[in-house]
Amino acid sequence: MRKLCPAQLPCSAGCKYCFSTWSNYQKSAFNEDIELGSKSILIYPCCDGDYFMQSGMNETIKRYSEKFKYIYVSISSKIEPSKESLKSLFSLNEWLLSTGCGMVKYASSISTVSMINEIEPNTMSYEKRYEIASKFKENGITVSLTLKPVMPFISGEEYCSIVEKYSELTKYVVIGGLYVNKDTDFYRSYIMSQYDTIKRRVSWLPNKPLWDYLEPREQMEQIKEYCFSRSISLFESDNLLFEYLVKGGIGK
Numbered sequence: 001m002r003k004l005c006p007a008q009l010p011c012s013a014g015c016k017y018c019f020s021t022w023s024n025y026q027k028s029a030f031n032e033d034i035e036l037g038s039k040s041i042l043i044y045p046c047c048d049g050d051y052f053m054q055s056g057m058n059e060t061i062k063r064y065s066e067k068f069k070y071i072y073v074s075i076s077s078k079i080e081p082s083k084e085s086l087k088s089l090f091s092l093n094e095w096l097l098s099t100g101c102g103m104v105k106y107a108s109s110i111s112t113v114s115m116i117n118e119i120e121p122n123t124m125s126y127e128k129r130y131e132i133a134s135k136f137k138e139n140g141i142t143v144s145l146t147l148k149p150v151m152p153f154i155s156g157e158e159y160c161s162i163v164e165k166y167s168e169l170t171k172y173v174v175i176g177g178l179y180v181n182k183d184t185d186f187y188r189s190y191i192m193s194q195y196d197t198i199k200r201r202v203s204w205l206p207n208k209p210l211w212d213y214l215e216p217r218e219q220m221e222q223i224k225e226y227c228f229s230r231s232i233s234l235f236e237s238d239n240l241l242f243e244y245l246v247k248g249g250i251g252k
């Protein structure tokens with residue numbers, strides 16, 4: 001089963017497309033109960049905020065070991081982690097691996113290189129994201145690359161160049177389209193008159209709401225072909241990537 005963990009502070013990265021502040025996300029994300037009876041839990045401690053600003057998260061995560069045999073922790077943030085946060089995540093991963101009850105995975109999340117300053121104003125630079133992902137890898141943490149959301153106004157070539165750079169760190173790429181809120185400046189400025197949206201059910205949220213969604217087909221096809229030609233495994237969700245890793249014996 002999956003569990004989204006609420007952040008103590010809102011994320012300060014300021015990504016213009018981020019759904020963490022939408023009221024329809026906030027209403028539905030954290031009202032789930034933990035389903036007992038399941039052997040493992042996949043925890044997302046920073047889906048709506050900054051993991052690295054949260055205190056006591058390791059202890060919260062460790063407490064799940066009283067109820068679940070396996071704990072898988074998926075970390076992804078576009079904010080630069082402090083040295084202390086890195087240390088604490090490395091030690092959490094060591095603890096999970098040494099007790100044979102799970103693992104931490106770090107996803108470097110990238111939706112653009114050329115427009116980072118414009119649409120992700122307070123985030124790590126592209127170079128810094130790579131440097132941080134390298135540190136996770138050096139410390140024995142499985143790294144993946146998340147190209148999600150793929151933006152309709154960013155070229156397929158740009159995305160393929162990101163996959164190429166990250167191929168030194170990982171063979172796992174997660175891709176997906178863009179959920180939009182039609183009441184935002186981001187929608188009015190970047191999407192409205194140029195791209196069509198469809199309605200899509202958000203299967204990973206507890207009450208599975210219907211949101212407006214845009215899938216940039218051309219870019220996604222280009223990324224798929226590129227990954228296929230280089231034997232890089234592609235996944236539609238982080239959840240599916242975890243299933244693949246666990247079936248392969250990682251984190252057990």
Ligand code: SF4
Pocket residue numbers: 011012013014015018019020046047048049050077078079
């Ligand atoms: S880093 Fe993630 S949570 Fe923070 S604003 Fe950007 S997309 Fe949202």
